[in-house]
Amino acid sequence: MINKIWFFIIAFSVAFAATNGRLELLNQEIFASLKSSLDLSLGLLGSMMLWCGLLKAAEKAGLVEKLSSIIRPAVGLLFRDIPAGSAAMGAMIMNITSNMLGLGNAATPLGLKAMTELQKLNRGRETATNAMCQFLVINGAPICLIPSTVISIRASLGSSNPGAIIIPSIISSAAAITVGVICCKVMEGIGGNTR
Amino acid sequence: MSIVIPFIILFILTYGYARGVTVYDAFIEGAREGMDITLKIFPYIVAMLLAVGMLRASGGLSLIAFIMKPITFALKIPEEILPLIIMKPLSGSGSLGVLADILKKVGPDSLIGIIASTIMSSTETIFYTITVYFGSIGIKNIRHTLWAAIIADIAGIIAAIAICSRMFQ
Numbered sequence: 348m349i350n351k352i353w354f355f356i357i358a359f360s361v362a363f364a365a366t367n368g369r370l371e372l373l374n375q376e377i378f379a380s381l382k383s384s385l386d387l388s389l390g391l392l393g394s395m396m397l398w399c400g401l402l403k404a405a406e407k408a409g410l411v412e413k414l415s416s417i418i419r420p421a422v423g424l425l426f427r428d429i430p431a432g433s434a435a436m437g438a439m440i441m442n443i444t445s446n447m448l449g450l451g452n453a454a455t456p457l458g459l460k461a462m463t464e465l466q467k468l469n470r471g472r473e474t475a476t477n478a479m480c481q482f483l484v485i486n487g488a489p490i491c492l493i494p495s496t497v498i499s500i501r502a503s504l505g506s507s508n509p510g511a512i513i514i515p516s517i518i519s520s521a522a523a524i525t526v527g528v529i530c531c532k533v534m535e536g537i538g539g540n541t542r
Numbered sequence: 543m544s545i546v547i548p549f550i551i552l553f554i555l556t557y558g559y560a561r562g563v564t565v566y567d568a569f570i571e572g573a574r575e576g577m578d579i580t581l582k583i584f585p586y587i588v589a590m591l592l593a594v595g596m597l598r599a600s601g602g603l604s605l606i607a608f609i610m611k612p613i614t615f616a617l618k619i620p621e622e623i624l625p626l627i628i629m630k631p632l633s634g635s636g637s638l639g640v641l642a643d644i645l646k647k648v649g650p651d652s653l654i655g656i657i658a659s660t661i662m663s664s665t666e667t668i669f670y671t672i673t674v675y676f677g678s679i680g681i682k683n684i685r686h687t688l689w690a691a692i693i694a695d696i697a698g699i700i701a702a703i704a705i706c707s708r709m710f711q
Contacts, residue, residue, distance in 0.1 A: 352632070356593040356602075364600035376599035377592065384588040387642050392580045396573035401554050403572025404565045408558035451634075452575070458671075459678050466679040474683040475676065480690065483675060487668040487691040488698050493550065494663035500642055501659055506650035510547045512659040515705045519664035522701035527694030534686035 390503025398495030402450060411453075415444045425485070425528060426478050435464035439482055446489035449496070458486060481531045488523035491516060583635045590639025594625055617696075618703060622648055623658045627699060630661065631668045631692075638662070656710050660702040665695050 364373040405411075422440050429436050438461035445454035461482060469476050494516055501509040558565045597603045607614070607621040614621050622644055630637040641662045648654045668691040676684050 353589065353593055356597050360596035360600040360602050363602045367601055369600055373596060373599045376595045380591040380595035383646060384591045388580060388584045388587055392577060395576035395580045399576030400569035400573035401551060404558040404563060404568040405554045407563045407568045408561045410557060458675060462675050462679045473681060475681045475685050475687060480685055480687040483672055483687050484690045484694055486671055487666045488664060488694050489666055491663055496638065497659050497663040501650040504645045504650045508651065512656055512663060515660045515702060515709060516664040518705050519660055519698045519702040523694045523698030526697035527690050530690035530693050534690060
């Protein structure tokens, strides 16, 4: 998918620039973009090291487990058809918590584990369950308490207040999740209920 | 707001220290991971800044923004952030490059820069996640997942625009 998009953006740009006489501008931009990639990545490097370092300390101190116990009741309410103490519930909670702390590397394996456990409850069928759909929708707008990458990129581009986006992001995610969960609940009934 | 970050740092380190974590070693270990991540996404940033830069320089971006005008106008979406909205559901590292491009153009502290940053951190790569997660367990019929996720994504974007416009005007 990205392969096609990337190719067509570049092919279209060259063709379009050729038709409207912007080839000279295009040529300058190619080399300007390489320079700005380098500047950006160098700036990003320091900031990413700071946040990943801090988050590693948080991970080792058990902040993930702590946060898990706080969000457990809310997740239980959203997934009423999944047993509270099940491996599926445990993996989903850990995945959501990792996302909250911006630990993307930890979140994906936990998410895949959660899907495997949900599939066991589905007895291996090829149709998604309500819980799976809802889990993915929640994953699509993770509430992130420390969006380290975005903060880093803002800092590296000279923002005077890189963290200003934390609170609006949390509210936006919460809005997206609310709408998504309502959509799931409404659409579950339509098109045949599977569990 | 700018006082938040020093306190986050203090909180995490104090929490770890009180629990007997060797915070210095943990920091070094994590920082090394951060370095690896940055090096890993560096080629993606080059690829995306190149593609988006070329699209802009050729005039193609203005053309797309012009075509999408009825939609962006109706939803009050600033046209500068259009490339991000299109890229974000598809690719995390790709959209990071697009975000960097936008922030460089409008400034990270401008209203549009803040909206773009908020959208970046409050939405996810839904197409990618859905493909990988369902693919990993052999689900063929994903039912309403994609539609619900797209509607949630749009709701998040609208919320980001509304909240940031109110908070940072």
